[in-house]
Amino acid sequence: MYIPFVMALMVISLIASACGSSSGENTTTASEDSTTSTTESPAAETSKSESPVAETTTTESPAEGSTGEANDTTAGVNAAQWSDNVEVSIDGETWTFTSDSRPSHELPDQYLIPSGGPGDDDPMFAATDTDTLIPAVELVVELPLNPVYSEEPTDIPLGQGAVIISGAQLYNDFEDTERSIIAVEDQTLIDGVGFLDACNGHPLASGLNYHYHGIPYCITDVVDVADQHSTIIGFILDGFPLYGNKDVDGEVITNAELDECSGHVGPTPEFPEGIYHYHLTDDAAPYSINCYHGEIEVVSGRGGGGGGGGRPDGPPPGGERPEGPPPDGERPPRDGEGAPPAE
Ligand SMILES: [Zn+2]
Numbered sequence: 001m002y003i004p005f006v007m008a009l010m011v012i013s014l015i016a017s018a019c020g021s022s023s024g025e026n027t028t029t030a031s032e033d034s035t036t037s038t039t040e041s042p043a044a045e046t047s048k049s050e051s052p053v054a055e056t057t058t059t060e061s062p063a064e065g066s067t068g069e070a071n072d073t074t075a076g077v078n079a080a081q082w083s084d085n086v087e088v089s090i091d092g093e094t095w096t097f098t099s100d101s102r103p104s105h106e107l108p109d110q111y112l113i114p115s116g117g118p119g120d121d122d123p124m125f126a127a128t129d130t131d132t133l134i135p136a137v138e139l140v141v142e143l144p145l146n147p148v149y150s151e152e153p154t155d156i157p158l159g160q161g162a163v164i165i166s167g168a169q170l171y172n173d174f175e176d177t178e179r180s181i182i183a184v185e186d187q188t189l190i191d192g193v194g195f196l197d198a199c200n201g202h203p204l205a206s207g208l209n210y211h212y213h214g215i216p217y218c219i220t221d222v223v224d225v226a227d228q229h230s231t232i233i234g235f236i237l238d239g240f241p242l243y244g245n246k247d248v249d250g251e252v253i254t255n256a257e258l259d260e261c262s263g264h265v266g267p268t269p270e271f272p273e274g275i276y277h278y279h280l281t282d283d284a285a286p287y288s289i290n291c292y293h294g295e296i297e298v299v300s301g302r303g304g305g306g307g308g309g310g311r312p313d314g315p316p317p318g319g320e321r322p323e324g325p326p327p328d329g330e331r332p333p334r335d336g337e338g339a340p341p342a343e
């Protein structure tokens, strides 16, 4: 059976994992990463030897199910409104997303960046100039062109998720490997500077890997069309397409209408015949996508990161702190009135 292979984020994640510690590291990371990215990227090619055999299915899944069948996403890859910093190329069973990892839309002047190491349950936030954050770092992600629905969901680890048309990435809901801190609900504002921006995005504490944790309104506001199903904004790493929160009638879609991975089968502008696809939502958690419903080989951070040496899912188990507040449920100081952008 064809197992879509996704190699993602290896390089950048590696770096990110190393830089979680303290503020003031931002300037050095920019130079670090260019070196690392060139040396690390080829490694992950190794497991790409799965032989594509897409036809095996015996599943008698009814019309609703794309289960076991390959779904051709070429139309979506071609139709997506990729920004200028993104290149996509289709190559047989896979396609490749290449960007500078930076979001193409406007960013606030500053972000609140947490400092403090593991065990620090009262992190300090420092307003940090965006100019010193979010360097351009090549991001190369290979995705299956013909994703296959799986009955069995697979958790999306920290730091993994989707590629977005802006050039940046989507992460799952969480800021911690324990899956306890939901970024969108943990928005912190100090003197008008936010942990998350108005696009529900932010960089890691290292300044790298700008990513979204919820609906990127600055993107959906541009690409969505009134009274229609949301327009494609990216692809989850299992290969299935990702959308904002509008259903076929252009009405807001809620979590209750979606499966456990925030997906469903139905027509979209790019796939009028219907396809399994994901929706970001803003009525309640999950806001982002926390599991794959497509077949995927997740190489999670098990020690050495496998043959590739890469760590596709972000910060290492011990050092996942770069993201933000501590995993203890201790909330950082927050401005209750400021409100998260998504709510
Ligand atoms: Zn839909």
Ligand SMILES: [Zn+2]
Binding pocket: 171, 174, 175, 183, 202, 203, 211, 213, 323
């Ligand atoms: Zn985050």
